[in-house]
Amino acid sequence: MTDATVPHPWQAAAEALLLVAVVLAGVLAVAVVFGLPGQRAATLFCVNLCAVLAIQVFSGTSGVVSFGHTAFMLVGAYVSAWVTMPATMLGRSLPELPGWMGGYELPGSLGLLLAAVVGAALALGSGLAIARLSGASGAIATLGFLIIVYTVMAAAQHLTGGNRAFWGIPRTTDLWIAAAAAAGFLLVARLFRDGRTGLMLRAARDNEPAARALGIDPGRMRLRAWVLSGALAAMAGALYGHMLGAFTPRDFYFDLVFGLVAMMIVGGMGTVTGAVGGTALVMALQEGLQRLEGGVTLGPVSLPALFGLPTVGVSLAMLAVLLFRPAGLFGRRELPFPLPRRRAPPPPAPVSGAGGARLVIDRLGKQFAGLVALQDVSATIPAGRITGLIGPNGAGKSTLVNAVTGLGAATSGRITMGSSDLTHATPERVARAGIARSFQNIRLFGGLSVEENVAVPALARGLPAAVARATAARELAHVGLASDAARPAAALAYGARRRLEIARALAAAPVFLLLDEPAAGMNPEETADLATRLRDLPADRGIGIVLIDHDLGFVMGLCNHVIVLNRGQLIAEGTPAEVQGHPGVIEAYLGTRASGVARATMTEAEHSIATGEMQHG
Numbered sequence: 001m002t003d004a005t006v007p008h009p010w011q012a013a014a015e016a017l018l019l020v021a022v023v024l025a026g027v028l029a030v031a032v033v034f035g036l037p038g039q040r041a042a043t044l045f046c047v048n049l050c051a052v053l054a055i056q057v058f059s060g061t062s063g064v065v066s067f068g069h070t071a072f073m074l075v076g077a078y079v080s081a082w083v084t085m086p087a088t089m090l091g092r093s094l095p096e097l098p099g100w101m102g103g104y105e106l107p108g109s110l111g112l113l114l115a116a117v118v119g120a121a122l123a124l125g126s127g128l129a130i131a132r133l134s135g136a137s138g139a140i141a142t143l144g145f146l147i148i149v150y151t152v153m154a155a156a157q158h159l160t161g162g163n164r165a166f167w168g169i170p171r172t173t174d175l176w177i178a179a180a181a182a183a184g185f186l187l188v189a190r191l192f193r194d195g196r197t198g199l200m201l202r203a204a205r206d207n208e209p210a211a212r213a214l215g216i217d218p219g220r221m222r223l224r225a226w227v228l229s230g231a232l233a234a235m236a237g238a239l240y241g242h243m244l245g246a247f248t249p250r251d252f253y254f255d256l257v258f259g260l261v262a263m264m265i266v267g268g269m270g271t272v273t274g275a276v277g278g279t280a281l282v283m284a285l286q287e288g289l290q291r292l293e294g295g296v297t298l299g300p301v302s303l304p305a306l307f308g309l310p311t312v313g314v315s316l317a318m319l320a321v322l323l324f325r326p327a328g329l330f331g332r333r334e335l336p337f338p339l340p341r342r343r344a345p346p347p348p349a350p351v352s353g354a355g356g357a358r359l360v361i362d363r364l365g366k367q368f369a370g371l372v373a374l375q376d377v378s379a380t381i382p383a384g385r386i387t388g389l390i391g392p393n394g395a396g397k398s399t400l401v402n403a404v405t406g407l408g409a410a411t412s413g414r415i416t417m418g419s420s421d422l423t424h425a426t427p428e429r430v431a432r433a434g435i436a437r438s439f440q441n442i443r444l445f446g447g448l449s450v451e452e453n454v455a456v457p458a459l460a461r462g463l464p465a466a467v468a469r470a471t472a473a474r475e476l477a478h479v480g481l482a483s484d485a486a487r488p489a490a491a492l493a494y495g496a497r498r499r500l501e502i503a504r505a506l507a508a509a510p511v512f513l514l515l516d517e518p519a520a521g522m523n524p525e526e527t528a529d530l531a532t533r534l535r536d537l538p539a540d541r542g543i544g545i546v547l548i549d550h551d552l553g554f555v556m557g558l559c560n561h562v563i564v565l566n567r568g569q570l571i572a573e574g575t576p577a578e579v580q581g582h583p584g585v586i587e588a589y590l591g592t593r594a595s596g597v598a599r600a601t602m603t604e605a606e607h608s609i610a611t612g613e614m615q616h617g
């Protein structure tokens with residue numbers, strides 16, 4: 001395909017550098033224009049930005065809002081302070097600190113490095129539990145983590161001084177160091193977001209079942225993000241400590257984490273650009289409200305002192321953003337840098353090693369609390385051809401696909417592919433064994449671009465980034481979506497979404513492809529177009545396709561072998577002609593016709609098979 005293009009390989013890096021340039025220019029301007037107070041504000045902005053970016057690395061990619069990252073900051077601040085202070089000073093400030101723990105007078109860079117190492121270790125330990133959780137439970141777990149770390153550190157008075165300020169820390173975080181750190185954090189956060197782990201984690205964030213069905217282990221991706229962000233947050237904490245010069249554990253508790261999370265959410269936690277914008281806006285708001293806090297006189301009007309105004313104001317701002325612009329003020333898009341797209345390099349040849357693989361379903365049963373959805377279903381599905389799977393609504397077709405792909409294990413029976421037993425395999429394992437699927441209710445990664453949706457499975461099976469992009473471009477061209485590659489997936493029309501899901505499944509290079517009603521909701525032209533795109537796949541790539549659809553004309557036209565389910569049981573199997581003439585099949589469809597509710601949902605094709613007018617094949 002000549003119109004297939006891929007993003008420039010330096011796209012993310014160029015955008016990251018642009019953001020660095022914008023931030024440095026802004027910081028320098030404030031420092032130059034406002035003199036010493038400006039320098040202080042700019043330094044604080046850079047340190048805050050580092051902390052917000054550390055949280056964003058985890059929360060932005062995983063979707064789990066973290067209230068725990070100031071725990072890493074706390075630990076990082078103390079570790080770096082201990083090792084960079086001279087022994088005499090440390091002895092006066094924290095007399096009970098064991099001698100081996102500090103007083104080495106190390107340079108600040110080594111202090112940062114040690115903070116990062118300790119932060120990463122703490123993240124690894126805590127992440128083994130926390131990274132298993134997603135959504136609200138994940139957020140609560142991070143809060144628990146903060147409370148535990150804070151309580152332990154505040155209680156360990158010999159290490160931290162408890163409520164008494166720990167003072168005498170070298171104030172090495174000046175504007176230059178803070179700005180350099182912010183630049184580094186920006187690059188790391190942005191390259192992580194668009195890199196392999198970041199992309200796979202954002203896919204899992206948008207749709208966990210779909211990501212798992214492509215072989216992604218969301219918990220493992222979250223753990224990687226948590227460890228990186230823990231190390232970054234510990235460094236941000238060290239920078240913060242060396243800016244303050246004196247602190248207690250309380251300086252790293254709710255007030256701090258609340259402010260940082262507000263910055264991330266106001267700007268938009270899904271993007272690095274949002275972290276920058278949110279940090280700037282919330283700091284400006286805090287600064288403005290602090291001036292009003294003590295009361296002001298404006299001509300004839302005099303406002304009374306309003307204690308706590310900055311905190312209340314920031315909370316209200318966050319609430320307003322959550323209500324009216326949930327993706328944040330800076331939206332879902334990163335600051336763009338227009339590098340030209342490249343023509344897609346020749347993609348790797350499609351894997352067609354399916355050979356004689358067979359998917360064997362053996363006396364499969366599935367019950368939902370008393371309801372028998374599948375009963376003793378046995379079928380052998382060969383690679384290299386399209387097998388139709390039909391049956392009235394509620395027959396158990398989707399349940400069968402789910403059982404095979406590890407979403408809702410079978411209650412009895414066995415599923416094997418070649419020598420691997422997949423009966424109780426996780427979706428990730430099924431995917432890695434070579435089975436891909438589409439979903440009856442479309443499950444795309446809505447926050448990713450069309451091409452990213454398709455690159456994800458290619459990355460998940462370990463292809464290098466450039467090859468994954470080329471693979472995505474080829475599969476998009478195959479389903480006719482090449483010109484939509486750079487659009488957000490959420491912007492696609494219904495029929496195009498179904499085709500995108502198929503391209504995504506194909507990019508997983510499956511041996512078997514299970515399509516659950518891929519033509520549902522398509523008009524006749526779209527259905528015919530889809531048929532031509534599916535027809536040659538088995539011969540070209542050796543893939544075995546299982547095709548479920550309500551449009552029997554579509555199924556019968558593509559398959560020479562059809563399986564019929566009814567009420568959880570396999571009632572017929574054979575060529576379209578054999579199946580159409582089968583009395584059980586006719587009765588199954590007539591049966592649904594007799595029920596008024598079911599008749600309302602019957603398609604024309606079902607109607608025609610029920611009345612014996614089928615002319616397909």
Ligand code: ADP
Nearest residue numbers: 368371373391392393394395396397398399400
């Ligand atoms: P089909 O895809 O053939 O239309 P399904 O496999 O979706 O049918 O459903 C088969 C039967 O199992 C239906 O009676 C349905 O109501 C039931 N069922 C499916 N999923 C669940 C579930 N998660 N919990 C309870 N019942 C379910």
Ligand code: MG
Nearest residue numbers: 397398399440
């Ligand atoms: Mg179904």
